[in-house]
Amino acid sequence: MRIVIIGAGRLATNIAYAWQHEGHLIEQIYSHTMASASFLADRLGAKATNCLDEVIGDADAYVVAVKDNVLSQVAGQVCKGREKAVFLHTAGSMPMSIFQDTAQHYGVLYPMQTFSKGRLVDFHRVPIFIESNDGQSRSVVMELAHSISDDVHELTSDERRYLHLAAVFACNFANHCYALSAEVLHRCGLPFSVMYPLIEETCQKVHTLSPRDAQTGPAVRYDNNVINAQLQLLDSFPQARRIYEEMSRSIHLSYTQHD
Numbered sequence: 001m002r003i004v005i006i007g008a009g010r011l012a013t014n015i016a017y018a019w020q021h022e023g024h025l026i027e028q029i030y031s032h033t034m035a036s037a038s039f040l041a042d043r044l045g046a047k048a049t050n051c052l053d054e055v056i057g058d059a060d061a062y063v064v065a066v067k068d069n070v071l072s073q074v075a076g077q078v079c080k081g082r083e084k085a086v087f088l089h090t091a092g093s094m095p096m097s098i099f100q101d102t103a104q105h106y107g108v109l110y111p112m113q114t115f116s117k118g119r120l121v122d123f124h125r126v127p128i129f130i131e132s133n134d135g136q137s138r139s140v141v142m143e144l145a146h147s148i149s150d151d152v153h154e155l156t157s158d159e160r161r162y163l164h165l166a167a168v169f170a171c172n173f174a175n176h177c178y179a180l181s182a183e184v185l186h187r188c189g190l191p192f193s194v195m196y197p198l199i200e201e202t203c204q205k206v207h208t209l210s211p212r213d214a215q216t217g218p219a220v221r222y223d224n225n226v227i228n229a230q231l232q233l234l235d236s237f238p239q240a241r242r243i244y245e246e247m248s249r250s251i252h253l254s255y256t257q258h259d
Contacts, residue, residue: 007065092164107132219251
């Protein structure tokens with residue numbers, strides 16, 4: 001399939017490599033800066049542009065992978081003059097309907113994973129959630145999703161919003177806790193690497209236990225002696241102290257409500 005990717009960020013980079021590896025042709029990369037477009041396009045043997053008016057008009061699919069706050073604007077511009085093509089966006093919280101006034105065939109291809117430019121993921125293990133407005137767009141998004149992933153699901157825009165919210169808790173918020181942990185360790189001269197076995201075991205446990213059953217620590221039983229002592233250690237770190245207090249209360253409340 002001949003694909004144009006609108007965007008050159010973390011997700012766009014990862015998915016472009018995945019599609020090319022599976023035999024799709026990445027025809028063109030657009031980014032608002034030519035440097036970003038060229039950096040990715042040169043590695044894929046694709047054309048680069050920083051002008052939406054220069055995007056080719058005969059691709060099989062146009063995949064819009066840009067920040068949520070510019071998605072509607074960029075989608076409207078790229079659809080202009082190409083209304084009969086198939087347009088897909090990759091956002092977790094944005095509805096499919098952003099295309100409805102500017103395109104005839106459109107949908108969503110949302111890979112639920114965290115992406116970094118310097119670390120390519122194995123897409124065959126990434127769940128992809130898709131949506132489409134008609135048969136033509138469904139055929140295209142199905143082919144693109146199944147060509148790179150073994151775990152594809154159809155999901156409505158409303159359902160996808162909850163999925164994305166759940167992902168924020170499981171990934172973004174958890175990673176921020178890693179950052180706070182790293183800062184605490186730095187204050188006493190320890191490397192974050194001492195946390196690796198603990199993090200890995202925690203992740204492995206929830207493959208066989210529910211997150212609630214896997215929970216340990218002083219907040220479960222609300223051990224005041226431990227909690228108060230640790231809060232004192234955070235006196236000079238007020239933001240982390242507030243997070244610690246709220247998280248501890250939330251954990252304890254979860255257990256008292258279910259017991």
